[in-house]
Amino acid sequence: MAIRTCSLCEATCGLTLDIQDGEVVRVGADSEDVYSQGYLCPKGASLGQIHADPDRLRQPLVRGPGGDLEPTGWDTAFAQVDTLLRPLIEAHGGEAIGVYVGNPSGHDLSATLYHRILHRALGGRRLFTVGSVDQLPKSLSCGLLFGSAYNIPIPDLDRSSHVLILGANPAVSNGSLLVAPNLRRRLAAIIERGGRVVVIDPRRTRTAREASEHHFIRPGTDACLLAAMAHVLFAEDLVALGRLAPMVSGLDEVRAAMKPFAPERVAGACGLSTEAIYRLARDLAGAERGVVYGRTGTTIQAFGTLSSWLIDVLNVLIGALDSPGGAMFGTPVADGPTSGEEGAGRGVRLGRWTSVTGHPEVLGELPVAALADEITVDDPRRIRGLLTLAGNPAISTPDGPALERALARLDAFVCHDFYLNETTRHAHVVLPATSPLQRPHYPLGIYPNALRSLANFSPAVLESDLDRPADWEIVLRLAAIVEGRGPDADVAAMDDETTRRAVERRVARGTSPLAGRDPDEIMAALAPRVGPERLLDLLLRSGPFGDHFGRKPDGISLDLLLANPHGLDFGPLRPRLPGILRTPSGTVELAAEPFLEEAGRLWEALPGFESHGTLLIGRRENRSMNSWLHNLPNLSGGRGRFTLLMNSEDAQGSSLQNGQMVRLRSQTSAIEIQLETSDDIMPGVVSAPHGWGHEATGTRQSRAIATPSANVNRLISRGELDRLSGASALNGSEVTVEAVAPPRRDR
Numbered sequence: 001m002a003i004r005t006c007s008l009c010e011a012t013c014g015l016t017l018d019i020q021d022g023e024v025v026r027v028g029a030d031s032e033d034v035y036s037q038g039y040l041c042p043k044g045a046s047l048g049q050i051h052a053d054p055d056r057l058r059q060p061l062v063r064g065p066g067g068d069l070e071p072t073g074w075d076t077a078f079a080q081v082d083t084l085l086r087p088l089i090e091a092h093g094g095e096a097i098g099v100y101v102g103n104p105s106g107h108d109l110s111a112t113l114y115h116r117i118l119h120r121a122l123g124g125r126r127l128f129t130v131g132s133v134d135q136l137p138k139s140l141s142c143g144l145l146f147g148s149a150y151n152i153p154i155p156d157l158d159r160s161s162h163v164l165i166l167g168a169n170p171a172v173s174n175g176s177l178l179v180a181p182n183l184r185r186r187l188a189a190i191i192e193r194g195g196r197v198v199v200i201d202p203r204r205t206r207t208a209r210e211a212s213e214h215h216f217i218r219p220g221t222d223a224c225l226l227a228a229m230a231h232v233l234f235a236e237d238l239v240a241l242g243r244l245a246p247m248v249s250g251l252d253e254v255r256a257a258m259k260p261f262a263p264e265r266v267a268g269a270c271g272l273s274t275e276a277i278y279r280l281a282r283d284l285a286g287a288e289r290g291v292v293y294g295r296t297g298t299t300i301q302a303f304g305t306l307s308s309w310l311i312d313v314l315n316v317l318i319g320a321l322d323s324p325g326g327a328m329f330g331t332p333v334a335d336g337p338t339s340g341e342e343g344a345g346r347g348v349r350l351g352r353w354t355s356v357t358g359h360p361e362v363l364g365e366l367p368v369a370a371l372a373d374e375i376t377v378d379d380p381r382r383i384r385g386l387l388t389l390a391g392n393p394a395i396s397t398p399d400g401p402a403l404e405r406a407l408a409r410l411d412a413f414v415c416h417d418f419y420l421n422e423t424t425r426h427a428h429v430v431l432p433a434t435s436p437l438q439r440p441h442y443p444l445g446i447y448p449n450a451l452r453s454l455a456n457f458s459p460a461v462l463e464s465d466l467d468r469p470a471d472w473e474i475v476l477r478l479a480a481i482v483e484g485r486g487p488d489a490d491v492a493a494m495d496d497e498t499t500r501r502a503v504e505r506r507v508a509r510g511t512s513p514l515a516g517r518d519p520d521e522i523m524a525a526l527a528p529r530v531g532p533e534r535l536l537d538l539l540l541r542s543g544p545f546g547d548h549f550g551r552k553p554d555g556i557s558l559d560l561l562l563a564n565p566h567g568l569d570f571g572p573l574r575p576r577l578p579g580i581l582r583t584p585s586g587t588v589e590l591a592a593e594p595f596l597e598e599a600g601r602l603w604e605a606l607p608g609f610e611s612h613g614t615l616l617i618g619r620r621e622n623r624s625m626n627s628w629l630h631n632l633p634n635l636s637g638g639r640g641r642f643t644l645l646m647n648s649e650d651a652q653g654s655s656l657q658n659g660q661m662v663r664l665r666s667q668t669s670a671i672e673i674q675l676e677t678s679d680d681i682m683p684g685v686v687s688a689p690h691g692w693g694h695e696a697t698g699t700r701q702s703r704a705i706a707t708p709s710a711n712v713n714r715l716i717s718r719g720e721l722d723r724l725s726g727a728s729a730l731n732g733s734e735v736t737v738e739a740v741a742p743p744r745r746d747r
């Protein structure tokens with residue numbers, strides 16, 4: 001029986017895998033896992049089916065002279081990448097090559113460790129990530145508030161007595177920027193201990209149904225509600241910063257900025273009553289250990305950064321920031337960006353460069369919604385080549401058809417992915433990743449958001465099915481090609497250089513536990529490991545709980561984790577302020593200028609909210625993971641998955657009936673979808689899941705295409721962005737719903 005941490009979502013559940021003849025015959029829950037203690041969901045239970053999927057690519061594909069993608073060997077594939085990319089780089093520089101990094105990269109150890117080498121090789125100015133259809137607004141608001149986009153506070157649920165949740169459905173999503181298995185149980189426990197869980201969502205979700213209280217909110221108006229709550233706290237003298245007071249600057253400016261947002265002024269826009277807003281604010285302030293948490297409903301919307309900011313403003317005003325049971329910063333076990341104890345820094349600077357079509361960079365990246373135009377724009381600086389690393393932007397980002405037209409025009413398109421889908425079908429070369437079980441796993445990029453300091457390492461449990469490079473070797477070979485070292489560069493030497501540099505940085509940094517050590521001694525201690533395991537060992541051993549290479553004999557190392565397959569738990573969240581602040585002032589900069597300006601824009605937008613027509617929001621369900629698990633036997637098929645939820649009375653008013661096909665239309669496009677009427681959705685709002693719309697032409701996902709569905713992101717305009725972050729407003733587009741004539745019987 002192999003033990004493994006699930007890599008599919010952020011919950012990091014421990015799994016048991018029964019493996020026979022190189023295949024997984026059963027997946028169970030690891031009841032001894034230090035964190036998940038026996039929890040798993042249907043996706044984790046299907047992990048083995050990814051490996052077994054006959055449609056999963058096991059060999060590279062290269063577009064042949066006839067225009068078709070044909071299987072080939074690895075050396076031929078890398079030689080073709082070199083032939084395609086090098087001339088573009090020589091003629092136009094590394095900036096002619098764009099990169100799109102998708103969600104699974106965040107769950108992959110080698111991507112977390114090695115992607116940056118590839119980005120650096122390309123010059124780093126044409127980076128697009130899934131962040132701009134996900135959490136980028138939160139990263140930006142935290143970057144401005146706390147000086148580093150890595151400093152994202154998380155709700156310390158297990159010790160909270162009152163949690164206000166906006167735009168998240170952790171009972172189904174299993175949490176995001178909130179790493180904790182079995183969130184239903186954790187939320188229920190708050191209520192059992194006499195606390196409250198309050199949910200603000202345009203849909204009565206599973207999380208909302210199981211909460212103490214739920215309020216509908218008009219999509220895109222969270223910032224109005226949150227500002228009004230801050231207004232009440234100031235007006236009623238409920239602000240209590242506690243020990244935060246000397247660490248926070250800008251309180252008076254925020255007070256002034258919130259002044260206009262009285263509950264009476266915003267209630268109509270939000271769709272909540274004035275009384276409800278007063279009560280939400282008073283209950284939050286009155287709670288012993290209250291906290292506010294928001295997720296994708298508050299980020300991928302028109303005021304995503306402002307909403308994210310206001311969530312933490314409230315956390316500051318009630319003294320919850322950095323306080324047990326409040327909004328706390330993680331203490332990851334592995335050494336990382338938040339490890340040192342310094343106190344001030346350079347902070348976050350915005351717009352250090354702009355894209356060809358005029359988008360300012362945000363935290364080093366550009367909006368993926370601009371990618372299509374960056375490829376097709378008539379400008380010598382346009383993007384001519386593209387790498388996608390674990391992403392399916394043709395489905396997951398706005399206006400897929402426009403992006404697909406642009407992808408088809410690229411001079412070079414290389415994908416690191418194991419499915420032939422709506423994105424990768426346009427590639428010139430596809431380099432298949434290993435299946436998740438063929439590689440070692442440690443949730444390096446995920447653990448900083450966990451409620452405890454955890455460490456759990458899973459070795460690869462299945463052998464590679466072909467003589468193939470590991471994923472980190474693929475990334476380094478791509479970097480070598482970009483740098484002009486050729487497709488046959490010595491990746492082992494590159495890996496040695498990378499590790500050596502990581503060691504030398506620590507040895508040279510006064511605050512590192514390795515300060516002043518001999519790099520040769522550290523390199524020798526890491527041998528004979530190579531690749532991600534060696535780097536991980538370095539990060540573990542030089543982190544806060546590490547053995548510091550002999551200085552702390554009972555500290556941890558990768559060897560110790562191998563001896564503890566159910567993981568190690570180093571305790572709950574602990575206060576981190578002011579040590580981790582990296583703002584120029586060394587304080588929490590509550591009133592950074594971009595926030596105040598944006599609050600002014602919100603005020604001006606206020607009268608417009610009430611006059612909106614029908615607004616479209618998204619939805620996640622148990623058996624999906626964005627666009628990419630619909631090909632697995634356990635997770636494909638089933639009725640009623642791809643439906644449009646509409647309020648029953650709205651449907652009646654439009655003479656529409658449950659179960660009938662409707663046309664959902666926006667200014668950009670239209671799709672057909674089955675109607676599902678419900679009282680669980682706010683009047684004036686409709687909801688459809690993303691990640692669907694699998695296409696048969698040029699793809700290889702035989703089960704996924706068998707479920708009738710469409711891509712909702714066709715309906716979303718590339719121009720609908722959160723102004724500060726450039727993230728797409730995927731929630732809150734205006735749509736119309738009309739009956740589709742019933743199909744004729746003879747067809």
Ligand SMILES: Nc1nc2c(c(=O)[nH]1)N[C@H]1C(S)=C(S)[C@@H](COP(=O)(O)OP(=O)(O)OC[C@H]3O[C@@H](n4cnc5c(=O)[nH]c(N)nc54)[C@H](O)[C@@H]3O)O[C@H]1N2
Pocket residue numbers: 009010103134166167168169170172173174175176200201202203205217218219220221222295296297298301617618619620621622623624625626731732
């Ligand atoms: N089963 C499953 N789990 C997943 C995923 C998946 O696809 N399937 N995806 C994973 C990923 S990549 C992520 S980022 C996380 C996301 O994690 P969550 O954000 O918790 O997931 P969602 O279910 O999308 O929840 C967003 C909620 O916001 C609501 N909403 C929409 N617009 C608004 C608005 O304007 N205001 C407010 N207040 N609410 C709004 C929606 O109704 C929805 O209930 O889930 C992860 N987990």
Ligand SMILES: Nc1nc2c(c(=O)[nH]1)N[C@H]1C(S)=C(S)[C@@H](COP(=O)(O)OP(=O)(O)OC[C@H]3O[C@@H](n4cnc5c(=O)[nH]c(N)nc54)[C@H](O)[C@@H]3O)O[C@H]1N2
Pocket residue numbers: 101102103104105108130133134135296300389390391392393395396397416417418419421433436618619625626627628689690691712713730
């Ligand atoms: N309307 C709407 N749109 C949304 C959202 C929404 O709520 N509403 N949510 C957004 C969010 S939060 C997210 S995160 C994005 C997701 O956006 P993306 O990350 O672009 O899309 P995914 O569907 O997750 O596609 C992942 C791809 O990676 C491949 N893959 C899987 N595992 C691996 C691996 O280990 N290595 C490699 N190399 N490839 C792998 C899969 O085959 C697939 O092609 O979608 C966003 N889009």
Ligand code: SF4
Pocket residue numbers: 006007008009010011012013039040041042043044045174181
């Ligand atoms: S909740 Fe997430 S981590 Fe846990 S089994 Fe399901 S997909 Fe895996």
Ligand SMILES: [Mo]
Pocket residue numbers: 103134
């Ligand atoms: Mo996401």
